[in-house]
Amino acid sequence: MTRRLENKFGALGQQGRAGLVAFITAGDPDPETSLKILNGLPRAGADIIELGMPFSDPMADGPSIQLSSQRALGNGGSMINTLDMVRSFRRDDDQTPIILMGYYNPIYRYGNQRFLDDALSAGVDGLIIVDLPPEEDDELCHACLTTGLNWIRLTTPTSDDSRLVTIFKNSSGFVYHVAIAGITGTRSADVEELESTVRRIRSHTTLPIAVGFGIRTPEQVNEIGRFADAVVVGSALVDTVKSARKEGLSAEHTADRVHVFVSELAAGLK
Amino acid sequence: MPLILDVEKAWHTYRNDETFLSEIRYYAEHYVGRPSPLYFAKRLTEELGGAKIYFKRDELNHTGSHKINNTLGQILLARRMNKRRIIAETGAGQHGVAAATVCALFDLPCVVYMGETDIERQAPNVFRMKLLGTEVVPVTSGTATLKDAMNEALRDWVANVEDTFYIIGTCAGPHPYPEMVREFQSIIGRETREQVQEREGRLPDVVIACIGGGSNSIGLFHPFLDDPEVEIIGVEAAGLGIDTGKHAASLSGGQPGVLHGNRTYLLQDSDGQIHDAHSISAGLDYPGIGPEHAWLHEQGRVQYVSITDQEALDAFQLCCRTEGIIPALEPSHALAHVVKIAPSMPKDRIIVMNMCGRGDKDVFTVADALGEAI
Numbered sequence: 001m002t003r004r005l006e007n008k009f010g011a012l013g014q015q016g017r018a019g020l021v022a023f024i025t026a027g028d029p030d031p032e033t034s035l036k037i038l039n040g041l042p043r044a045g046a047d048i049i050e051l052g053m054p055f056s057d058p059m060a061d062g063p064s065i066q067l068s069s070q071r072a073l074g075n076g077g078s079m080i081n082t083l084d085m086v087r088s089f090r091r092d093d094d095q096t097p098i099i100l101m102g103y104y105n106p107i108y109r110y111g112n113q114r115f116l117d118d119a120l121s122a123g124v125d126g127l128i129i130v131d132l133p134p135e136e137d138d139e140l141c142h143a144c145l146t147t148g149l150n151w152i153r154l155t156t157p158t159s160d161d162s163r164l165v166t167i168f169k170n171s172s173g174f175v176y177h178v179a180i181a182g183i184t185g186t187r188s189a190d191v192e193e194l195e196s197t198v199r200r201i202r203s204h205t206t207l208p209i210a211v212g213f214g215i216r217t218p219e220q221v222n223e224i225g226r227f228a229d230a231v232v233v234g235s236a237l238v239d240t241v242k243s244a245r246k247e248g249l250s251a252e253h254t255a256d257r258v259h260v261f262v263s264e265l266a267a268g269l270k
Numbered sequence: 271m272p273l274i275l276d277v278e279k280a281w282h283t284y285r286n287d288e289t290f291l292s293e294i295r296y297y298a299e300h301y302v303g304r305p306s307p308l309y310f311a312k313r314l315t316e317e318l319g320g321a322k323i324y325f326k327r328d329e330l331n332h333t334g335s336h337k338i339n340n341t342l343g344q345i346l347l348a349r350r351m352n353k354r355r356i357i358a359e360t361g362a363g364q365h366g367v368a369a370a371t372v373c374a375l376f377d378l379p380c381v382v383y384m385g386e387t388d389i390e391r392q393a394p395n396v397f398r399m400k401l402l403g404t405e406v407v408p409v410t411s412g413t414a415t416l417k418d419a420m421n422e423a424l425r426d427w428v429a430n431v432e433d434t435f436y437i438i439g440t441c442a443g444p445h446p447y448p449e450m451v452r453e454f455q456s457i458i459g460r461e462t463r464e465q466v467q468e469r470e471g472r473l474p475d476v477v478i479a480c481i482g483g484g485s486n487s488i489g490l491f492h493p494f495l496d497d498p499e500v501e502i503i504g505v506e507a508a509g510l511g512i513d514t515g516k517h518a519a520s521l522s523g524g525q526p527g528v529l530h531g532n533r534t535y536l537l538q539d540s541d542g543q544i545h546d547a548h549s550i551s552a553g554l555d556y557p558g559i560g561p562e563h564a565w566l567h568e569q570g571r572v573q574y575v576s577i578t579d580q581e582a583l584d585a586f587q588l589c590c591r592t593e594g595i596i597p598a599l600e601p602s603h604a605l606a607h608v609v610k611i612a613p614s615m616p617k618d619r620i621i622v623m624n625m626c627g628r629g630d631k632d633v634f635t636v637a638d639a640l641g642e643a644i
Contacts, residue, residue, distance in 0.1 A: 105529055
């Protein structure tokens with residue numbers, strides 16, 4: 001198993017703070033800008049990078065991330081380009097963990113073992129494949145773990161205790177908890193509810209717990225970072241890419257804007 | 271995932287439950303109008319000069335297609351699961367109308383997701399759904415067609431697990447949907463078996479149906495799978511031609527993949543990105559095919575062929591002229607293949623084709639294709 005995630009969470013534990021996971025879609029809005037964004041994320045304050053593998057039908061994602069996939073695919077995004085980005089990033093950074101997130105079909109077309117081998121050698125640390133539940137562990141999960149990549153799973157507020165046992169059977173690296181915003185109650189009540197869910201998840205696993213979905217501001221990052229081991233921000237980052245693109249900013253300025261936002265988010269955790 | 275497991279559990283509890291099945295039978299008879307007739311198409315048979323051609327008249331069902339066989343079964347299951355809200359996806363609008371219909375019948379609120387592109391080309395069905403009290407939500411994401419409507423419905427479902435049941439219209443999607451849709455649609459094949467034996471004293475030589483996702487065809491085929499003497503043919507939509515890339519033929523022109531929770535043949539590029547299907551018939555416009563069809567294809571039990579837009583249009587007109595039946599463009603594809611094979615078959619051979627929908631919804635499309643203004 002690659003060690004970068006373990007090392008990172010170990011270091012965060014020593015610093016006594018939660019980590020920031022920054023999500024961007026590979027190739028969004030174009031390969032050049034996307035690589036600039038990626039390369040500057042650690043310096044801006046991202047502790048872990050989650051790189052989306054663009055897909056035409058991302059049914060578990062909201063409109064922001066779907067649009068980012070469409071921008072990437074419209075400008076030549078592909079699995080080969082995604083892995084090239086990681087390879088290029090690793091030339092200067094061998095510490096920051098990179099997780100690939102996406103859907104199974106592009107991997108299946110690429111060839112499962114070929115993909116796992118290429119991802120490992122490119123410098124990837126783990127995978128989150130949202131449309132492969134534990135019932136399908138024979139598809140890719142076992143081979144992924146054998147290859148030496150982490151298999152990171154999602155939990156949701158509807159994952160009950162018996163489901164959590166199933167979920168954690170073959171997972172490693174960390175847990176990604178989906179904090180779907182409740183439709184009732186105030187935001188603070190939601191955070192309370194979230195905290196108790198995270199506590200419940202902790203009773204089932206020793207893995208670090210990252211919380212994501214619907215987290216957009218430094219205040220939210222700070223609040224959730226008090227009880228989670230890491231906080232994931234995704235849609236808000238790709239929305240920044242979108243608005244920069246709309247204003248016609250250059251690759252450099254687009255990347256700058258994303259990095260400034262990431263540093264604001266990270267400030268909530270220091 | 272737990273919500274899919276709940277559906278599976280309920281399905282296994284009720285699939286052989288006599289009260290459940292008798293309730294389906296009651297509505298199928300008195301509301302839908304089953305059994306649908308098995309009709310000997312005499313003039314068409316004479317015109318083609320070969321095998322005897324029968325139509326299984328599922329276009330005579332309430333709402334005008336086979337889709338209601340399935341929505342009826344699923345809503346009765348949803349009621350048993352105490353779900354208070356129904357969602358569905360639709361392409362051409364036939365499944366949406368069938369879902370809206372049973373929701374009106376059982377007084378449940380219904381939301382149908384439909385691609386914006388499809389809303390434009392299927393305006394009459396959109397209005398029908400509204401009349402039936404259903405909210406039609408336009409889907410603008412992706413390419414704004416059926417697959418995107420299905421993505422959006424899945425998103426809704428995940429966000430509203432507690433009270434919502436998702437009625438999927440085709441034999442695709444995650445387990446147990448393909449199996450459930452097949453069981454509800456198999457009434458087509460079971461009736462056909464009985465009717466043809468009554469009329470002809472034997473099983474047919476060929477059964478044939480069109481395929482988008484494959485719900486009407488699996489319903490006709492399934493009760494004949496263990497009869498090796500019955501040749502089974504599925505007809506995909508070749509659109510402008512398989513080699514043009516503008517088609518909806520997942521088996522003839524697609525590759526194995528995984529989408530919407532099932533492994534099957536998909537229209538996709540070498541990077542695994544899903545492509546839009548093209549067909550003159552909006553109901554065949556799905557970039558995948560039910561996983562059971564993929565299996566039957568690999569086993570060789572069912573022969574899968576394809577028919578172009580133009581061939582379907584010709585068959586559509588032939589059917590209007592010789593039989594006084596305006597067929598939907600979907601079964602016009604199956605009919606076009608009948609036109610190809612019937613003439614060279616001996617006159618004592620029997621073909622049964624599933625007339626799975628009526629063509630009222632398609633008159634604008636056909637007029638447009640024939641260059642006529644109406």
